[in-house]
Amino acid sequence: MEMSQIALRCDTRYVARLMPSQKVQTNPQSINLHSHATYLITGGLGHLGLNTARWMVDKGAQHIVLVGRSDASDTARQAITQLEDNGAQVLVVKADVSSRADVVRIFEKIKAYYPPVRGIFHAAGVAEFHPLQDMTPQLIKSVLDPKVAGTWNLHEITLGMKLDFFVCISSIASVWGSEGLGHYAAASHFLDIFAHYRHSLKLPALTVNVGALADGGMHYRHQKHTVMRERVTQIGLKHYSPQALLKMLEYSLEMGVAQQVIIDIDWTTFKELYEAREHRTLLKQIKVQLPKPFKGQLGQLGEVLHQLKDASKGDRYDILLAYVQNKVARVLKLEDSQLPTPEQNLMFMGMDSLTAMELKNNFQNELGIDIPTVKFLEGTTIAALANELAQEDKKREIEFLVTRK
Numbered sequence: 208m209e210m211s212q213i214a215l216r217c218d219t220r221y222v223a224r225l226m227p228s229q230k231v232q233t234n235p236q237s238i239n240l241h242s243h244a245t246y247l248i249t250g251g252l253g254h255l256g257l258n259t260a261r262w263m264v265d266k267g268a269q270h271i272v273l274v275g276r277s278d279a280s281d282t283a284r285q286a287i288t289q290l291e292d293n294g295a296q297v298l299v300v301k302a303d304v305s306s307r308a309d310v311v312r313i314f315e316k317i318k319a320y321y322p323p324v325r326g327i328f329h330a331a332g333v334a335e336f337h338p339l340q341d342m343t344p345q346l347i348k349s350v351l352d353p354k355v356a357g358t359w360n361l362h363e364i365t366l367g368m369k370l371d372f373f374v375c376i377s378s379i380a381s382v383w384g385s386e387g388l389g390h391y392a393a394a395s396h397f398l399d400i401f402a403h404y405r406h407s408l409k410l411p412a413l414t415v416n417v418g419a420l421a422d423g424g425m426h427y428r429h430q431k432h433t434v435m436r437e438r439v440t441q442i443g444l445k446h447y448s449p450q451a452l453l454k455m456l457e458y459s460l461e462m463g464v465a466q467q468v469i470i471d472i473d474w475t476t477f478k479e480l481y482e483a484r485e486h487r488t489l490l491k492q493i494k495v496q497l498p499k500p501f502k503g504q505l506g507q508l509g510e511v512l513h514q515l516k517d518a519s520k521g522d523r524y525d526i527l528l529a530y531v532q533n534k535v536a537r538v539l540k541l542e543d544s545q546l547p548t549p550e551q552n553l554m555f556m557g558m559d560s561l562t563a564m565e566l567k568n569n570f571q572n573e574l575g576i577d578i579p580t581v582k583f584l585e586g587t588t589i590a591a592l593a594n595e596l597a598q599e600d601k602k603r604e605i606e607f608l609v610t611r612k
């Protein structure tokens with residue numbers, strides 16, 4: 208994974224803005240952790256938590272505290288044994304970070320058995336997929352609790368301690384939202400604001416907006432939701448390993464920034480999507496591969512081209528109209544009985560940047576016609592779109608292919 212692909216700095220204001228990082232060094236001093244200090248990982252028995260514990264021990268840490276509400280799974284137990292085989296002492300504390308009493312208890316235990324805490328890695332989190340209409344106050348609370356109450360408890364209780372770092376594991380959902388995860392995006396955004404707040408107090412803090420982690424963890428569990436899976440692919444997000452995340456996190460800690468977005472993304476897809484409505488000055492700096500010019504053969508293209516080939520001039524518009532109606536219905540996931548009428552306006556039907564991109568890709572792949580994404584978001588109707596395709600059909604590749612074949 209190339210550095211430029213995944214590192215974006217957010218500026219120092221509370222509103223996250225995308226800007227290519229100017230400060231990523233190519234050869235940073237490796238971080239060393241103290242062997243006579245304790246490092247606390249909340250969510251420590253989860254996917255990222257266990258990988259972080261390994262990373263910390265590799266960096267010299269010898270006292271690790273892992274916090275979670277449940278008992279350690281078999282995977283977690285095996286990982287802990289490995290850490291111990293590598294010379295580390297590992298304390299597992301069953302606690303809920305959103306309970307102040309539990310967090311007090313964690314630090315009492317550490318004080319009794321371990322050296323002072325020098326670093327916190329706050330990775331406790333819950334993210335369940337819930338469309339907005341299914342949200343309840345309880346669901347929202349369950350997702351906010353670890354990231355809002357938990358963070359604040361850790362902050363207040365460690366105020367007098369000399370910490371080297373306080374890392375909050377936030378999500379890319381906080382930067383650009385995520386369907387079905389409104390509560391999670393809000394919880395993550397709290398972490399981002401919190402890190403800036405701590406910086407204003409001259410206290411160490413780093414919030415990391417994580418993309419999609421590979422090999423396990425909550426994102427993997429979300430993959431069972433088709434919408435989530437599709438959305439991640441559609442915006443160009445790619446999975447990356449926790450090790451890659453931790454490597455980048457090391458750079459971020461060295462730079463001393465308050466917030467860092469760490470994602471692996473296909474910029475061509477993302478830029479097109481993000482700029483579907485308007486050009487973004489900051490994204491100008493991102494170089495993307497332009498789509499290859501259309502060179503398709505009739506046989507490789509969609510069924511609709513075969514229909515057009517055999518149709519009389521008079522029938523061609525009707526074929527394109529029916530094609531657009533069906534494509535719009537499919538992209539917007541309408542019921543079979545809900546075929547849209549030609550006068551229907553795409554915007555009022557719920558077309559957004561993602562679905563606009565999907566429609567555009569359909570036209571490109573099946574007709575060889577490139578309609579700018581912005582067209583779909585301007586309030587165009589199905590009939591107007593079919594008309595536009597018909598104009599293109601007349602003047603360019605389709606006409607050419609059809610007459611040649």
Ligand SMILES: NC(=O)c1ccc[n+]([C@@H]2O[C@H](COP(=O)([O-])OP(=O)(O)OC[C@H]3O[C@@H](n4cnc5c(N)ncnc54)[C@H](OP(=O)(O)O)[C@@H]3O)[C@@H](O)[C@H]2O)c1
Nearest residue numbers: 250253254255276277303304330331332417420424425426
């Ligand atoms: N995986 C990804 O792709 C991804 C992407 C973006 C951000 N993140 C963030 O990365 C962090 C780690 O995620 P992961 O993928 O490793 O998920 P994970 O395997 O589910 O680990 C999260 C851990 O947090 C613990 N936890 C939840 N609520 C808690 C609470 N109130 N008190 C103490 N522990 C609590 C959970 O254990 P119990 O339920 O037993 O308490 C769980 O072990 C999360 O904060 C997540 O928001 C992950």
